[in-house]
Amino acid sequence: MAASVAKSRGLAGLLVQAALVVIVLALPLALDPYGYPLFVATQLGVYVIAAIGLNLLAGYAGQVSLGHGAFIAIGAYATALLTVDQGWSFWLAALAGVALSALMGVLMALPSFRLSTWYFAFITLAFAQVFEKMIVEWRGLTKGFAGVVGVQPPSVFGHVLEPAGVYWLVAIIAIIGFWLVNNLVRSRFGRGFVAVRDAPAAAQAAGASPARLKLLAFVIAACFAGVAGAFFAVQKTVVTPDDFTAEFSIFFLLTVVLGGLGTRWGPVVGALVFFLVPELLTGLESWRMMVYGAALLALMLFAPHGLVGAARSLFDRLRPKQAGQTTQPAETVQPQGAHVERPAISGLSLEVKDLRKSFGGVVALGGVDLSVAPGTCAAIVGPNGSGKTTLLNVVGAYYRRDAGAVLLGGRETKGLSPQQIAGEGLGRTFQTPRLLGELTVLDNVLLGAFRRERASLPGTMLRLPGAMAEAERLRAEAMELLAFVGVADRADDLASETPHGHQRLVEIARALMGGARLIMLDEPAAGLSMTELDRLEQLIRRILALGATVVIVEHHLDLVASIASHVTVLDRGVVLASGAPQAVFADAAVMAAYMGERALNEQASDQLSDEAAGEVARPRPVPAKGA
Amino acid sequence: MDIDILARGLVAGSLYALVAVSFNILYRPTNVFNFAQGELVMLGAMVFASLATVLGWPWYAALIVTLLGVGLLTLLIDVVAVAPVLARSQHGTGWVITTLAASLIIANGVNRIWGPDPIVVRPPAPLTTDTFSLAGMTVSAYQIFLVLLTVILVLAIEQVYRTRQGKAVLAVAEDREAALLRGVNPLRLSRWSFFLGGAFAGLTGVLAAPVLYASTGLGPALLLKGFAAAAVGSIGNNRGALIAGYLIGVTEALGAALLSPGYQEAVVFLLVLCVLLVWPHGLFGRPFARTV
Numbered sequence: 001m002a003a004s005v006a007k008s009r010g011l012a013g014l015l016v017q018a019a020l021v022v023i024v025l026a027l028p029l030a031l032d033p034y035g036y037p038l039f040v041a042t043q044l045g046v047y048v049i050a051a052i053g054l055n056l057l058a059g060y061a062g063q064v065s066l067g068h069g070a071f072i073a074i075g076a077y078a079t080a081l082l083t084v085d086q087g088w089s090f091w092l093a094a095l096a097g098v099a100l101s102a103l104m105g106v107l108m109a110l111p112s113f114r115l116s117t118w119y120f121a122f123i124t125l126a127f128a129q130v131f132e133k134m135i136v137e138w139r140g141l142t143k144g145f146a147g148v149v150g151v152q153p154p155s156v157f158g159h160v161l162e163p164a165g166v167y168w169l170v171a172i173i174a175i176i177g178f179w180l181v182n183n184l185v186r187s188r189f190g191r192g193f194v195a196v197r198d199a200p201a202a203a204q205a206a207g208a209s210p211a212r213l214k215l216l217a218f219v220i221a222a223c224f225a226g227v228a229g230a231f232f233a234v235q236k237t238v239v240t241p242d243d244f245t246a247e248f249s250i251f252f253l254l255t256v257v258l259g260g261l262g263t264r265w266g267p268v269v270g271a272l273v274f275f276l277v278p279e280l281l282t283g284l285e286s287w288r289m290m291v292y293g294a295a296l297l298a299l300m301l302f303a304p305h306g307l308v309g310a311a312r313s314l315f316d317r318l319r320p321k322q323a324g325q326t327t328q329p330a331e332t333v334q335p336q337g338a339h340v341e342r343p344a345i346s347g348l349s350l351e352v353k354d355l356r357k358s359f360g361g362v363v364a365l366g367g368v369d370l371s372v373a374p375g376t377c378a379a380i381v382g383p384n385g386s387g388k389t390t391l392l393n394v395v396g397a398y399y400r401r402d403a404g405a406v407l408l409g410g411r412e413t414k415g416l417s418p419q420q421i422a423g424e425g426l427g428r429t430f431q432t433p434r435l436l437g438e439l440t441v442l443d444n445v446l447l448g449a450f451r452r453e454r455a456s457l458p459g460t461m462l463r464l465p466g467a468m469a470e471a472e473r474l475r476a477e478a479m480e481l482l483a484f485v486g487v488a489d490r491a492d493d494l495a496s497e498t499p500h501g502h503q504r505l506v507e508i509a510r511a512l513m514g515g516a517r518l519i520m521l522d523e524p525a526a527g528l529s530m531t532e533l534d535r536l537e538q539l540i541r542r543i544l545a546l547g548a549t550v551v552i553v554e555h556h557l558d559l560v561a562s563i564a565s566h567v568t569v570l571d572r573g574v575v576l577a578s579g580a581p582q583a584v585f586a587d588a589a590v591m592a593a594y595m596g597e598r599a600l601n602e603q604a605s606d607q608l609s610d611e612a613a614g615e616v617a618r619p620r621p622v623p624a625k626g627a
Numbered sequence: 628m629d630i631d632i633l634a635r636g637l638v639a640g641s642l643y644a645l646v647a648v649s650f651n652i653l654y655r656p657t658n659v660f661n662f663a664q665g666e667l668v669m670l671g672a673m674v675f676a677s678l679a680t681v682l683g684w685p686w687y688a689a690l691i692v693t694l695l696g697v698g699l700l701t702l703l704i705d706v707v708a709v710a711p712v713l714a715r716s717q718h719g720t721g722w723v724i725t726t727l728a729a730s731l732i733i734a735n736g737v738n739r740i741w742g743p744d745p746i747v748v749r750p751p752a753p754l755t756t757d758t759f760s761l762a763g764m765t766v767s768a769y770q771i772f773l774v775l776l777t778v779i780l781v782l783a784i785e786q787v788y789r790t791r792q793g794k795a796v797l798a799v800a801e802d803r804e805a806a807l808l809r810g811v812n813p814l815r816l817s818r819w820s821f822f823l824g825g826a827f828a829g830l831t832g833v834l835a836a837p838v839l840y841a842s843t844g845l846g847p848a849l850l851l852k853g854f855a856a857a858a859v860g861s862i863g864n865n866r867g868a869l870i871a872g873y874l875i876g877v878t879e880a881l882g883a884a885l886l887s888p889g890y891q892e893a894v895v896f897l898l899v900l901c902v903l904l905v906w907p908h909g910l911f912g913r914p915f916a917r918t919v
Contacts, residue, residue: 058720062720064723066723066727107900108900110904111900111903111904111907114907115907115908117723118660118723121662121723121727122660122851122854123899123900123903125662125851126855126899129847129848129851129892130892130893133889133892134890134893137887137889137890198716246847250731253724261720286739287735288735289731289735290731290732290735290736290739292728292731293727293729293730293731293732293735294728294732295728296724296725296727296728296731297707297725297728297732300721300725300728301707301708301711301712301725304715304721
């Protein structure tokens, strides 16, 4: 029944979209073919094209371009100069403009993709500023302030397009662009973009390269800007430096923020609203940047998802709660998932030899050895700050090792990136779950399959049958895995609205979705209730039964003793003890490291006199519980 | 080649280094790179120029009011534009846009109050901007003072980071939660850093005014060159920023002399791109980044 509701809603959405397309395409019939409204409508289409690209980049991939106007300028100038001066056809010139725009984008942004988000913002801002100067300065090419005059409209089959024809061309390109980007953000690439924005480590754990995804988003955005620029030149017929000031870039940013960053309709709504209120802004001409600034600030503070986001949350609040919608509380429905059959996993072995890692003067790992046989469960325990998580991070290549060997399935992993190691079959969960809060639980699991999915970028954007079939298959598998870990009833909930205990299970499902043959669990039991703990233990047993290898970092010693076949105790970066759980936990040195010597001595002091205990006890500061 | 290029490069480079240091002061405990910083420098120059030149206040009074005013405004930026966004989400998209918005508001506001005409600011006696010849370079007493003062300020700030409070700042930069557990209040430190980073930007504006004149158009160029000095010199590293500032100042002066003044920004931009391509974390070390 829920499926049929969703289907009918999808059908309604499709009808609305079809109606919109008809209205957009029929518009010139109602307007003066050479009039101002048609001119404005064409301009709106041009801006929508650029905004769609910027929304993909800033909204989904989280890379704010503050100089997007410069990329539109590249497309516009290339088209204008090549058609007017060189006599190229519009189509060829526009293609060159798009290619140039994308190329400049790659060259310019290549360094910043390895760094924090704001580097990219700064570099695009600087680029726009430099580019604006260069247009004026490089008079020999760009004709300076005079600009390029007399850009001709394109011809189709030998006919030079009338204004209405240009409008239709722009409208069709905007609609196709909207559709392509829509398909993209709903695919593995879209999930990858959001992961890069919200949890880069999760992207890497799923085998996705943040740098490549950022580059992809930027190239696509630059291409859209180039296309917009080409039509900008045609539609205005004149291209001058005054068209591409810093203000122009800010305008695009505001358009996207106003509509709603990271929403599908945001760029369209934003551009539309901006064009509906031009009178308001002409009266405030000299206040314009102040208005833009205040609007950006207010939107980011009070409506981070813009008009679309605000409308959606209003709609959600007003909509009466339907009976079918209220999901039952987690505690009453307890699907155990034991019934779900999963194919066997051929577990990977892990061999760590003399692994060393220091941070400045602090030795986090001082020569650690660890050996985990395929299909077994090894536990790493030790007080906080003993290097457990660092060990996981070095094994997963999140940190570069100083020295030592890590062999995964017998192969040395030196030089591999975290995403490559994930591709080798290493899955992991995080101490604090790294889920993408704005995506559904199901999408979070699907993120895990990023590296497994084979469909090409064009196949995904064009919804080719092969890509669709693969996506469908993976979706079914993700549902199955959610059932396997026992949270299938939460598949359509937003990850941010899922209880903490479930988030941990979703992370395990995500790792399994990635085809993990060795799973590293970083304190999976932290913060779980007794029942949740029980379910976790059962789940780990079932994963082991499939044949996967499990490495677990855990403070919960009962859990460790019950599931691990091998325990390694770390203390201040070195292995204190290692062996079967019973033997290790009986070791006095281990107990001393874990509980502090005082605790042990107090135990022992039951037989001793009080003052004698005071003599022996050498209290050692217990490391504070770090994050 | 003209040795004056070196003098011009060092003077401009000192100013870029000061802007970079103001970025760093604010960045270290907060991990926020304030996009309004360029306009804050501009505001400092304008406020000081108005008080000292137009109203005829003594320079020290004008200086104190300028530093307090710009510092408090920056604190306001934190309270209004940065802290609420950071409370919601740690990823950078939010504060990049909100600090940019603050920058737009300040720029437009200041422009409306003061208009586009630059104000000439004379340095306090006995310093003058009268030029004389020194080892073949045309320099002024104020320029020498500016270069020396910049070095002293950078070294002094490095000393501050060695104190207990300074170490607390570094601890918060490394790990906010862990620092919290050791009794350091990150929120209060953030507020202080915004105030001090803003006050330092105001000071930079005051120092820049006699060289560049106080003008409402100073912001964007200083923002980007300050960023360039901070990035090339490794974010958070003040000595690195000083050397990178010189490097950028001299490169820019060379570009202007050899090509044309119109190309100097392009030259600096290319330099930054090339450096970041080879050394993504700048020339002076990479900070330890906590990932997971």
